[in-house]
Amino acid sequence: MTTHMTNWLPASDTDYELLKGKDVFSREGDKLGTISEIIHPEHPVAPGEGGHFFLFDPGLLNSWFGGLHAVYLPEATIYNVTDEGVFINLTEEQIKQRKWDHPTDMEVYIHN
Numbered sequence: 001m002t003t004h005m006t007n008w009l010p011a012s013d014t015d016y017e018l019l020k021g022k023d024v025f026s027r028e029g030d031k032l033g034t035i036s037e038i039i040h041p042e043h044p045v046a047p048g049e050g051g052h053f054f055l056f057d058p059g060l061l062n063s064w065f066g067g068l069h070a071v072y073l074p075e076a077t078i079y080n081v082t083d084e085g086v087f088i089n090l091t092e093e094q095i096k097q098r099k100w101d102h103p104t105d106m107e108v109y110i111h112n
Contacts, residue, residue, distance in 0.1 A: 032064075
């Protein structure tokens, strides 16, 4: 199977919604989970400027995320989107060093 690479440049909130249901992979290619929810900023943020978060359950890799079953993935961690899924620019070690239980300034975000 050939994976089609794209430079993911969202132009609207609709582009973010297309990521729902896509698998998330680490920089090293480890499957981390599947995006279940898109969290749009409450205040206007231009698409691609890093204001969105993606909720997913890391399943068996939850130990990488401090044992959490609900992880908020910041838009800024995404470096590519392919037919296969969403790839983030973090290694296993970098993932284990971060705090994942809520987005920064969660009170300014809403769930759709």
